[in-house]
Amino acid sequence: MSALPSLSLARRVSVVTGAARGIGFACATALAAAGSDVAICDLDEATAAASAAKLSAEYGVRGRGYAINVTKPDDVRAGIARIAADLGAIDHVVNNAGVQYVAPIAEFGDADWERVRSVDLDSVFHLTKAAWPHLVACGHGRVVNIASVHGLIASPFKSAYIASKHGVVGFTKATALEGAEAGITANAICPGAVYTDLIAGQAKDLATSYGGGISEEEALKRAFLSKMPTGKFIDPLEVGALCAYLCSDAARSITGTAIPIDGGWSAE
């Protein structure tokens, strides 16, 4: 029998977008815990650097913070060049930055549609493209896209997010096909409801979109908890652990997938 494939990410460099907090920080934490150096990218460099410093202190890896607005292709290209120069390589990219906007289609603002699509979908293309030569060069590149259960199924009032996340799942498949010969894998993680600022921030608009007359707590229950047979919010580190696994050698034959981690939401 051959040797058990390694789960270690020692001597690897991971780039995670939107990683100062929430699911992105949880992915960076799990990657660092497995030994990877981490580039924490977010809108604000000081906040990103503070999150990176926590991981350096806890896991002894090189953690660096970078200001990269993922909606700006020039920022993305410059940021990727800086990370490669600072850390010497890029082995993994985790496209995590994302935003939500909740409104019925008839009232959905054009600018809101553009903003959600730009952060949630277009950025995945721009960052993957910018990092591509580095992923090819290392021989074991990994692309992990944080899509959503809404990349697989729909709910009302989130049309831009749902269209974008379905797009991310499609782009992931295309990336997997184009990367296979170079040893690059690409997978989408499709979380159900993970309690972060992104969820908390929707409570008021959801209550309004449901016609008012229900509390924000009731709106969150109707929109999220009632959809998951497990009835519980998912811990961000559960998503992080899956991300780290997908980056490992043990997952080298997993590619082109969209993996739900959704308490059974998409099973119905």
Ligand SMILES: NC(=O)c1ccc[n+]([C@@H]2O[C@H](COP(=O)([O-])OP(=O)(O)OC[C@H]3O[C@@H](n4cnc5c(N)ncnc54)[C@H](O)[C@@H]3O)[C@@H](O)[C@H]2O)c1
């Ligand atoms: N929370 C959930 O239940 C859930 C479920 C499924 C999928 N997701 C996805 O997981 C990802 C992370 O979500 P979260 O819940 O941690 O959200 P969050 O709001 O807690 O964190 C998002 C992070 O992205 C950053 N960000 C936003 N716009 C950016 C931009 N233009 N450039 C760079 N960084 C930017 C924010 O500053 C923040 O640090 C998103 O793609 C989201 O769609 C979340």
